[in-house]
Amino acid sequence: MNVIYLDNHATTRVDPRVVEAMIPWFDTWYANPGSTTHEPGRLAKEAIDQALARIAGFFHAEPDELIVTSGATESNNLAVFGVCLHPRQKRRKVISVATEHQAMLGPLQKIQKAGFDVKLLPVQSQNHCVPGQIDLQQVAEEIDSDTALVSVMLANNEIGVLQPIREIAKLCAQHEVLFHTDATQAVGRIPVDLDSLGVDLLSYSAHKVYGPKGIGGLLIRGQNGPMRLAPQIVGGGQQSNLRSGTLASSSIIGMSKALEIARESQMQESVLHGLWRNRLWDLLSAAIPGLQRNGPDEQHRLPGNLNVCFPKVEGQSLMLEAKGIAVSSGSACTSANPETSHVLRAIGRTDDEARASIRFGIGRFNSEHEIEIAAGQLIDAYHKLTSFVA
Ligand SMILES: Cc1ncc(COP(=O)(O)O)c(C=O)c1O
Known part of the structure; x- marks a missing residue:
């Protein structure tokens, strides 16, 4: 497939x-790590335990603070339902943000239907100083003694905006409210660890960081302390009864390796991807007058992320015309959905502007040369399409 892949927010190629x-x-190591009655099972368990400790270590967490899941969607579900539906939960309010991924908005809608008061905070619009960021003052005003959970994503999957997680964590701690962050897009792209972020719960997924699909995790600070989650998948009692199911050994090993590589290469890659972005x-803005950037400046967004609004064309037509480039108009989960991006609308873009927008995600397997070819192809495709309009 001779395509320049610039859709690294949707997923990444698994690193060789x-x-x-x-x-x-x-x-070779196919034995069930739960089968400790025999040698192959015991050896598998030992190696998997070591891999889990390395994964937890990546996030500055203890092994018993990590629950392995099928990915960030499940982790977000476990965070929301695990906290809200815990038998000892008395509080009835959840605070989150309008621009969260569907993997968080879905569980929030469901918990709202179950009677919880869900508040989705707005974000700053495109003409404010950090488009896409929430206002800390609003978080402070919303948190009250009935708040069970605050959940704010670390980095947005469409416009790459980084949220002020440490500051929100401090507010939550002052009010003794649990704080969850969906760090799926941030892991491997910027430093992510429980200590410096100060969060109680953190979701992530291996396939966004050059690991396999179908595996991720939820980190829970002080899991053995007073805070417990209500399990959402019950059965064989694996993972201290918090998430039953045979551990996916090969995927855990893959996730551990992916994070090990990320730890070594993240700093260097983020500099490079920022430069290429x-x-x-x-290149695009020099050739296309009126091109607009969606989202904040480079200091407030993920290094390899760019989201642009092209004047006078639909993003869909541009993507069809520039066949040699794999990009998207937003989240992979909603790319088949005719509705315009809720993230772009939240920063004040019109439906037409949202439809004229394309998201780029630069990753490990790109090169500067590819970026230049991709820009050239897009510029040609844009001029071809707009020559019909003129
Ligand atoms: C911010 C964010 N959260 C959650 C998800 C869902 O992750 P998974 O595919 O691992 O369920 C994604 C995937 O696009 C994402 O970008």
Whole structure:
């Protein structure tokens, strides 16, 4: 497939080093790590325990603060339902943000139907100083003694905006309210750890960080302390009864390897991806008058993220015309949905502007040369389409 892949927010290619680490777990180390009655099972358990400790270590967490899930969607579900539906939960309010991923908005809608008061905070619009960021003052005003959970994503999947997580964590701690962050897009792209963020719960997914699909985790600070979650998947009692099901050994090994590589390469990659993102913007904006950037400046967004609004064309038509480039108009989960992006609307873009927008996600397997080719193809496609309009 000779396509320039710039859709690294939707998913990433599995790093070959991750694939290599996973292979023996299909045909050699296949024993169930729960089968401690025999040697292969015990050896598998030992190796999986070590991998889990390395994963937890990546986030500056203890192994018993990590619950392995099928990915960030499940982690977000577990955070919302686990906190709200805990038998000892008396509080009835959840605070989150209008621009969260559907993997968080879905559970929030469901918990609202179950009788919880769900408040979705607005974000700053495109002409404010940090478009897409929430206003801390509003969080402070909403938190009260009935708040069970505050959930704010660390980095947005469409416009890459970074939220002031540490400051929100401080507010939550003052009010003794649990704080969850969906860090799915941030892991491997910026430093992410429980200590410096100060969060109680953190969701992430391996496939956004060059690991396999179908695996991720929820980190829970002080899991053995007073805070407990109500399990949402029950059965064999694995993972201290918090999430039953045979541990996916090969995927855990892959996730561990992916995070190990991320720890080594994140700093260097983020510098490079930031430069390439700026280069892409410079090339496009020099050739297309009236091109607008969606979201904040580079200091407040993920390094490899760019989201632009093209004047006078639909993003969909541009993507069809520029066949050699894989990009998207927003979240992969909603790309088949004719509704315009709720994130772009939240920052004040009109439906037409949202339809004219494209999201770029630069990743490990791109090169500067590819960025230049992609820009050239987009500019040609844009001029071709607009020559019909003129
Ligand atoms: C911010 C965010 N949260 C959650 C998800 C869902 O992750 P998963 O595919 O692992 O369920 C995504 C995936 O696009 C995402 O970008």
